[in-house]
Amino acid sequence: MSNSNRTIEVRIERTIPASSGAVFDGWLDPKVPGNPWNMADKLLLNPIVDGFFYWTTERTPHYGRFTEVNRPSRIEHTWMSPNTSGLESNVTVTFQQKGEDTLMTLVHAGLPDTDGGRSHNGGWNYFLDKLLDHFESGTKNQH
Amino acid sequence: MDQLTNVLTAISHPTRRAIIEKLARGPARFLEIAEPFDVALNAVTKHLKLLERAGLIEREKQGREVHISLRPEPLRQVASWVHEYEQFWNERLDQFEDYFKHQQLKEKSLKKGKKNPKEIKT
Numbered sequence: 001m002s003n004s005n006r007t008i009e010v011r012i013e014r015t016i017p018a019s020s021g022a023v024f025d026g027w028l029d030p031k032v033p034g035n036p037w038n039m040a041d042k043l044l045l046n047p048i049v050d051g052f053f054y055w056t057t058e059r060t061p062h063y064g065r066f067t068e069v070n071r072p073s074r075i076e077h078t079w080m081s082p083n084t085s086g087l088e089s090n091v092t093v094t095f096q097q098k099g100e101d102t103l104m105t106l107v108h109a110g111l112p113d114t115d116g117g118r119s120h121n122g123g124w125n126y127f128l129d130k131l132l133d134h135f136e137s138g139t140k141n142q143h
Numbered sequence: 144m145d146q147l148t149n150v151l152t153a154i155s156h157p158t159r160r161a162i163i164e165k166l167a168r169g170p171a172r173f174l175e176i177a178e179p180f181d182v183a184l185n186a187v188t189k190h191l192k193l194l195e196r197a198g199l200i201e202r203e204k205q206g207r208e209v210h211i212s213l214r215p216e217p218l219r220q221v222a223s224w225v226h227e228y229e230q231f232w233n234e235r236l237d238q239f240e241d242y243f244k245h246q247q248l249k250e251k252s253l254k255k256g257k258k259n260p261k262e263i264k265t
Contacts, residue, residue, distance in 0.1 A: 008151065008221070010228045014236045017247045026243065034239025083227060087148060106236065108228050110151070 009109035153197035170212035
């Protein structure tokens with residue numbers, strides 16, 4: 001499974017009041033609240049390309065392999081947990097310096113799309129939301 | 144492959160998503176489904192097989208005709224996958240942002256604290 005053409009995704013942005021270097025370092029420091037490693041009961045973390053991580057929280061294991069570690073702009077790693085049902089999902093975090101702040105964008109993507117062009121960004125979520133809204137309103141109408 | 148993987152695979156193709164959208168408006172016969180697509184009927188059959196394997200459609204024979212209808216339940220599984228992660232990362236990033244905001248406030252108050260003694264001297 002290639003990491004490049006994934007479209008089912010969660011995309012979140014935050015503006016963090018610090019330099020991109022500080023935010024990048026904070027994202028990899030298990031002592032900093034908010035990064036995924038900080039919530040681990042047991043943690044193994046080796047944030048270099050082809051380095052692995054393993055962490056558990058409430059007995060839920062998470063595994064992954066770092067595929068890009070480029071200070072201070074980008075971190076990319078795979079992500080597997082019981083929630084990904086055996087799929088190797090992909091997490092990309094980018095850090096863009098904006099004045100004194102850093103625009104941080106996290107994309108958690110899970111599946112390749114066979115539509116090569118992918119002109120419709122966020123098509124999956126739109127599709128799912130639209131359909132489920134349709135059916136939920138349909139169910140409501142039935143009651 | 145588990146059910147979630149089957150559903151993800153089934154909805155990963157724009158033609159299959161278009162078929163689902165069409166069936167969301169109501170059951171249809173095979174040729175009605177195939178009509179808008181500029182692909183061979185064979186290809187439509189393959190798309191329908193993948194949708195069927197994922198449990199997203201069912202066929203019902205009515206006389207000599209087969210009606211194909213949508214079963215939306217498996218889509219909820221995918222939506223819940225997406226929404227769970229949306230919630231997880233939002234909570235994480237809220238905490239992360241708060242940490243840096245707090246750090247910034249601490250730095251500012253430290254700077255003020257350093258300035259004050261000078262201000263008293265002058």
